[in-house]
Amino acid sequence: MLPKTYLIGVAFGLLAVTAESATVCDTVDNDGDPFDVGTYGACGASSSDLSGVWMIVSDYNLETSYFGMTWNESRRQRQTVQILDNQDGTITVSDCGFLGYGYEYTLSTSANELTLVGDQVVDFSLQIVNNTQLSGSVVSRASVWGTSIDVISNYAEATKLRDLTAPVVTLGDLSSEYGPVDKKKMLNNWQIACFKNTAYDIEYTYLDGSTERRVYENTDLYAAESVENGIAGDALVLFSISEPTLNEELRAEFNLAERNDVNGEADNVNIDYVADSNSHLSGIASIQDEDRALVSADIKFNFSL
Numbered sequence: 001m002l003p004k005t006y007l008i009g010v011a012f013g014l015l016a017v018t019a020e021s022a023t024v025c026d027t028v029d030n031d032g033d034p035f036d037v038g039t040y041g042a043c044g045a046s047s048s049d050l051s052g053v054w055m056i057v058s059d060y061n062l063e064t065s066y067f068g069m070t071w072n073e074s075r076r077q078r079q080t081v082q083i084l085d086n087q088d089g090t091i092t093v094s095d096c097g098f099l100g101y102g103y104e105y106t107l108s109t110s111a112n113e114l115t116l117v118g119d120q121v122v123d124f125s126l127q128i129v130n131n132t133q134l135s136g137s138v139v140s141r142a143s144v145w146g147t148s149i150d151v152i153s154n155y156a157e158a159t160k161l162r163d164l165t166a167p168v169v170t171l172g173d174l175s176s177e178y179g180p181v182d183k184k185k186m187l188n189n190w191q192i193a194c195f196k197n198t199a200y201d202i203e204y205t206y207l208d209g210s211t212e213r214r215v216y217e218n219t220d221l222y223a224a225e226s227v228e229n230g231i232a233g234d235a236l237v238l239f240s241i242s243e244p245t246l247n248e249e250l251r252a253e254f255n256l257a258e259r260n261d262v263n264g265e266a267d268n269v270n271i272d273y274v275a276d277s278n279s280h281l282s283g284i285a286s287i288q289d290e291d292r293a294l295v296s297a298d299i300k301f302n303f304s305l
Contacts, residue, residue, distance in 0.1 A: 027161050027305075035059065035076035035199060037157035042132035045160040049085035050109070050131050052160035053169065053305070056081055056116065056124060059154040060138040066147045071204045079196040080305075081116060081158070084167050093117075094168045094231055096194035096222035100238065100257040102231025104167070115139075116158075121149055124156045134158035161305055167230040168193055172282075172304050174223040174237060178254055178262055178297035187256075190223040192303055193231050215246035221301055239299055241271060241285070252287050254297040262289050262297040280304045 025043035032039030037057045045052050055078055062073040084092045090106050091114075097103035098119045107114050109128065116124040118141060126136035137153035170191035179185045197219045204212045223237045235257035242251040251265040264287040273283040282302040289295035 034197070035078055037155070037159060040159040040161065042160045044162055045132050046163050047131045049087070050083050050091055050128070050160075051085040051164055052083060052132075053162050053164055053171070054081050054083060054134070054158045054160050055079070056134075056156065056158040058124065058138050058156040060122070060156070061152040061154075062121065063150040063152065064147060068207050069205065071202055073203075074201040076199040077197065080171065080194055082164060082168050082193075084164065092167060094193070096196075096220075096231070096236055096238075100236055100255065100259075102193065102224055102234040102236055104230055104232035117141075122151055124158075126156060126158060132160040166228075168227040170227050171195060172221075172302045174221060174239060174299065174301045176237070176239075176254060176297055176299045178299075179295060180292075181294045181296070187223075187225075187237060190225055190237055191227045192221055192223045192301070193227050193236070194220075194222040195303060196220040196222075213246060214248055216248040217243045217245065219243075221303060239285075239301060252285060254287055254299060262287050262295055264288050264290050 025041065027041050027044045029039045035057055040055050040057065057078045059076050062075070064071050064073065082094045086092060089110055090108050092104060092106050093116060094102065094104045095117060097117055103117060112128045114126050114128065114134065116126060118124055118138065121141050122138050123141045124136065125139045126134035129135050134157065136156050138151055138156050139153070140149060140151045170193065172192040173189045174187070174192055175189055176187045177184050197217070199217045200215065202214045206212070219241050221239045224231045224234045238253070238255045240253045242248065244250055249266040250269050252269045252271065253263045255261050268288040268290055269285070271283060271285040273281065280303070285299045287297045
């Protein structure tokens, strides 16, 4: 079994050289708050167009009511998105959405405003400040039947970290052996396309008036078999880790296109992280499925900006 260690709020760094000045710059402040846009800089990215790997940083609250139960949820979040400027007044956006398949869509830049996909309930409404900075707010995306959701946005900002000339570039690799003990499946060097990291602080109020607070941080890595031709429609692997802070246990899941393959928590999860630098996160993990004793996953991942 692997030793269990914890990693919360890792900030990713990148050293870049600008063509104009040929000086070394820090794209990420290693001492900064990972959920603060000021931590990320565009000194290593071109300002000629919008093409690039971007980091979206947001801070917002959700107030939700569901058949008499309510909860207030605070989220601080950062996530990557890749944008290709088509040089015709449109951009192609590639991200990992939330449905288990790669998501690609085209937006017009004529109004200087972009709506980028968030998750099931929120999107990001961002103004183009310049070709390396977007600024705006978090907005409601949809309501689930029987549920009322109010979004209170504090901020949503995006900074271009580096350039790209293809629809999607790889941000690392992920390999795994997973499934039932007698029918293991192998994924070899799938390419990481997206990263999302969210800090949650949730206060639940139940029907009997009792309350409960949960605080945890979740990190998601999404990978495709290949990103060479983009990821639109591709089945994605999701490796997700939830680190406990208050009233939570360590949890992890490993899913291929949302098939709910392997899920574990507490002593069924072992993770060993190795961070070579602030721009590089690598590690190995083992997950024993919570409900199926003979189902497990061993994962090796290597993420870099």
